[in-house]
Amino acid sequence: xxxxxxxxxxxxxxxxxxxxxxxxxxxxxxxxxxxxxxxxxxxxxxxxxxxxxxxxxxxxxxxxxxxxxxxxxxxxxxxxxxxxxxxxxxxxxxxxxxxxxxxxxxxxxxxxxxxxxxxxxxxxxxxxxxxxxxxxxxxxxxxxxxxxxxxxxxxxxxxxxxxxxxxxxxxxxxxxxxxxxxxxxxxxxxxxxxxxxxxxxxxxxxxxxxxxxxxxxxxxxxxxxxxxxxxxxxxxxxxxxxxxxxxxxxxxxxxxxxxxxxxxxxxxxxxxxxxxxxxxxxxxxxxxxxxxxxxxxxxxxxxxxxxxxxxxxxxxxxxxxxxxxxxxxxxxxxxxxx
Amino acid sequence: xxxxxxxxxxxxxxxxxxxxxxxxxxxxxxxxxxxxxxxxxxxxxxxxxxxxxxxxxxxxxxxxxxxxxxxxxxxxxxxxxxxxxxxxxxxxxxxxxxxxxxxxxxxxxxxxxxxxxxxxxxxxxxxxxxxxxxxxxxxxxxxxxxxxxxxxxxxxxxxxxxxxxxxxxxxxxxxxxxxxxxxxxxxxxxxxxxxxxxxxxxxxxxxxxxxxxxxxxxxxxxxxxxxxxxxxxxxxxxxxxxxxxxxxxxxxxxxxxxxxxxxxxxxxxxxxxxxxxxxxxxxxxxxxxxxxxxxxxxxxxxxxxx
Numbered sequence: 001x002x003x004x005x006x007x008x009x010x011x012x013x014x015x016x017x018x019x020x021x022x023x024x025x026x027x028x029x030x031x032x033x034x035x036x037x038x039x040x041x042x043x044x045x046x047x048x049x050x051x052x053x054x055x056x057x058x059x060x061x062x063x064x065x066x067x068x069x070x071x072x073x074x075x076x077x078x079x080x081x082x083x084x085x086x087x088x089x090x091x092x093x094x095x096x097x098x099x100x101x102x103x104x105x106x107x108x109x110x111x112x113x114x115x116x117x118x119x120x121x122x123x124x125x126x127x128x129x130x131x132x133x134x135x136x137x138x139x140x141x142x143x144x145x146x147x148x149x150x151x152x153x154x155x156x157x158x159x160x161x162x163x164x165x166x167x168x169x170x171x172x173x174x175x176x177x178x179x180x181x182x183x184x185x186x187x188x189x190x191x192x193x194x195x196x197x198x199x200x201x202x203x204x205x206x207x208x209x210x211x212x213x214x215x216x217x218x219x220x221x222x223x224x225x226x227x228x229x230x231x232x233x234x235x236x237x238x239x240x241x242x243x244x245x246x247x248x249x250x251x252x253x254x255x256x257x258x259x260x261x262x263x264x265x266x267x268x269x270x271x272x273x274x275x276x277x278x279x280x281x282x283x284x285x286x287x288x289x290x291x292x293x294x295x296x297x298x299x300x301x302x303x304x305x306x307x308x309x310x311x312x313x314x315x316x317x318x319x320x321x322x323x324x325x326x327x328x329x330x331x332x333x334x335x336x337x338x
Numbered sequence: 339x340x341x342x343x344x345x346x347x348x349x350x351x352x353x354x355x356x357x358x359x360x361x362x363x364x365x366x367x368x369x370x371x372x373x374x375x376x377x378x379x380x381x382x383x384x385x386x387x388x389x390x391x392x393x394x395x396x397x398x399x400x401x402x403x404x405x406x407x408x409x410x411x412x413x414x415x416x417x418x419x420x421x422x423x424x425x426x427x428x429x430x431x432x433x434x435x436x437x438x439x440x441x442x443x444x445x446x447x448x449x450x451x452x453x454x455x456x457x458x459x460x461x462x463x464x465x466x467x468x469x470x471x472x473x474x475x476x477x478x479x480x481x482x483x484x485x486x487x488x489x490x491x492x493x494x495x496x497x498x499x500x501x502x503x504x505x506x507x508x509x510x511x512x513x514x515x516x517x518x519x520x521x522x523x524x525x526x527x528x529x530x531x532x533x534x535x536x537x538x539x540x541x542x543x544x545x546x547x548x549x550x551x552x553x554x555x556x557x558x559x560x561x562x563x564x565x566x567x568x569x570x571x572x573x574x575x576x577x578x579x580x581x582x583x584x585x586x587x588x589x590x591x592x593x594x595x596x597x598x599x600x601x602x603x604x605x606x607x608x609x610x611x612x613x614x615x616x617x618x619x620x621x622x623x624x625x626x627x628x629x630x631x632x633x634x635x636x637x638x639x640x641x642x643x644x
Binding site: 087088094097136161162163164215217218219220274275276277 | 367368369370372373393394430431432433436438439440545592594602
């Protein structure tokens with residue numbers, strides 16, 4: 001697949017973000033059935049379906065340049081969206097190495113990496129970056145290494161330290177979260193940062209998931225999909241900016257839902273970092289308006305049924321309850337049996 | 339799985355040899371200090387060995403093997419058959435003995451060939467500039483591999499306990515340490531127990547006490563198992579572990595340590611007499627689960643729920 005970047009689009013103010021027909025075709029629609037319930041749904045992150053979001057470990061798409069501009073804007077307004085505790089410095093370098101190697105291998109037309117021992121030369125032709133630096137020496141980069149590389153990669157990143165048979169959120173770059181905050185979760189254990197999730201605790205989902213994650217080995221990454229809904233194509237739906245977007249949920253009507261409501265899918269990837277033994281948890285977010293989504297009739301019908309039958313606690317947790325009725329009214333005509 | 343070539347073999351003492359392994363094609367994966375790899379032997383066995391090289395150097399992996407007189411054949415093969423230039427197959431590194439990232443002080447305690455994980459740990463801690471000590475009990479002329487190298491790199495951080503000259507005193511070693519100190523031990527079971535007992539006696543939280551045993555299957559009497567779901571019958575030989583018998587029959591069970599410690603290969607069983615030899619399962623779990631890497635049948639045949 002040839003990858004070309006769209007002219008600069010926005011994820012705020014005038015919301016000019018939109019998907020091309022190709023981007024719609026490769027959108028990772030997350031519902032394998034008409035009903036949704038929490039599950040661990042992990043699979044080995046091996047390459048599959050050329051052209052899909054599952055082809056490469058880290059997917060770069062047509063929104064790359066725009067998303068990086070959005071990240072820069074969020075960091076300008078709130079530099080603390082990136083956080084690296086002192087004991088996570090090595091995990092940050094691990095992440096930089098993994099991302100540079102992956103991008104240079106998977107997208108050689110845009111990313112190049114030359115290494116001579118610790119002397120590295122990185123070129124990002126998409127963003128016009130040419131950087132020589134000494135691997136392991138933060139003074140040779142313009143900023144801290146995790147921040148440096150994640151300013152050049154779509155999606156959010158959490159780096160989890162593994163100790164006491166648990167995982168701790170001790171570093172990350174989080175500028176496009178689905179209503180969670182790295183600054184709030186910093187230092188928390190796996191169970192602690194998942195405490196707000198309803199229903200799943202009773203089902204033992206988190207005990208099983210933690211045990212699985214602790215045993216992820218070098219070279220055997222895994223992935224899963226998660227989803228929510230977002231009003232407008234807004235990437236930065238964080239608690240820190242809730243005052244800017246929370247009230248949008250009251251604006252949805254049966255007439256405008258197609259343009260306002262977006263399905264937000266997270267491709268979550270978990271990778272054991274070799275040098276630090278930390279676990280990288282990356283969250284690559286895909287947005288699609290319902291107007292775009294219903295160009296696929298099978299998706300439209302299934303989304304209606306999932307939204308209709310979604311348990312109330314999950315709808316509440318995902319912030320859907322307030323506009324579920326107008327959303328269903330808008331979606332119903334796409335289900336021939338409704 | 340990684341294919342490697344034995345780049346060099348060094349005799350460090352009359353009973354310990356070091357093997358340097360290089361990738362046949364591509365690069366070796368990076369590893370964290372405390373990691374081990376499984377070496378696949380020609381008879382189908384797999385033995386776990388700590389990576390003792392510098393984690394910053396992934397041009398080669400280094401392992402050290404002590405010749406065991408009562409070995410089931412792993413160390414004998416490596417010592418007597420394997421030559422420089424030979425090919426080997428190894429697993430990707432996994433870490434069951436990592437450094438605790440938030441420790442204020444690290445106390446590393448090794449006996450004999452238990453020094454190997456601490457070779458990587460001490461290099462890593464030196465690079466990070468952290469507060470640590472290495473306490474090393476050895477027998478001069480046989481289990482004192484790396485002594486010269488350690489004296490040079492660690493200076494006063496190295497505390498030596500040559501057999502017959504100075505005894506390692508776990509009580510004194512742990513006394514008056516700061517609250518953020520963590521202790522790591524690797525060596526025979528007696529050393530690990532002495533450290534754990536002293537740590538408990540001095541009020542250390544178990545979270546601050548880490549250890550890695552010499553974990554390997556021990557031989558026993560032959561026994562038989564049946565696989566519930568396929569109805570297959572397997573015979574496990576005296577020198578073979580149940581895990582090895584399953585692998586030889588094409589049944590892959592996830593595993594890491596192959597020594598009854600990590601818990602990865604936990605397998606449910608429905609009936610039979612089991613001699614549990616692991617350090618992982620709680621007493622109540624043993625009624626329905628066993629660790630095929632070390633545990634064996636000892637009476638009526640075992641029916642595995644797989």
